[in-house]
Amino acid sequence: MASLLPQLVNVLVVSTDVSDAVVTVRARTRSGVPEGCTGCGQPSAWCHSRYVRRLADVTLGGRPLRIELSVRRLYCENPTCPKVTFAEQVPGLTVRYQRRTPQLQRLVEAVGVVLAGRGGARMLRVLNVTLSRCTVPSWSTARHR
Template identity: 45%
Template sequence: MEEIVLRLKELLFPSIADVAVLSVDVSIAMVRVDAECTGNGAACPTCRVWSDRVHGSYLRFPADVPSAGRSVVLHLKVRRFACRNSECTRRTFVEQIPGLTRRHGQRTERLRATLASVGLALAGRAGARLSSTLGVCVSRSTVLRLVDALPEPEAPAPRVVGVDEYAT
């Protein structure tokens, strides 16, 4: 059983550390993945001081990339840590899993990236339609918002200097 759970972790989160799969439940329309964070603490997002003082825990339900036509939802147990820095303005904070979650995120990072790619290729309305076909129900404004949240691409350095630039 333990070996199966380890292989599920490799299958579902191949490049993500500090997450363990507890169980996977498959129904007709949905896959539910119960998982938890396994890091030995987290850095405060305000002061960056490391803390392992657990203040509590709760479940988050980020949507993930669909699997075999079924929508996938994580039931992810996350911990709230108390900041150890007495001068910090933040008293507690919730751990995040790099590459998987972000603060207040309703989708995993890979689902965000997938929807943003769909939005870049098709824009809002068609992007939302394709996403629905793929098993993710989002509005066109959500698709556009995810595209809008992408970092600006870096402008390539000019390869040829024109006469005007040369004169100055």
């Protein structure tokens, strides 16, 4: 699994479901592992709650890959930090406020740079990545890393 899906190496895979249309992987982050606060950086493993993030990933065997990832909301234990709680992020898999994995985001941005607008949306459809025309970044707005 780790060599096939290296983006899942830092999480625990709970189940996988393959249908004709989509591959769904359910996974969770490990409990008890400290994560740095997004406000002050101080590590905390004090769990407030869990919630499921639904992430779109690159295709697997021609099918869109969906990752349903249970992540923790943690308390920040630093009394001077303005954040009371923060959501943990998984390097290589989640980005704050982003519903795409970094791999899919890179693909969408690359297609947006090469084929702006409608052509890009059409190309992503060929690649089995479904999104609307307005979500394909245009040449001027695509971020380069």
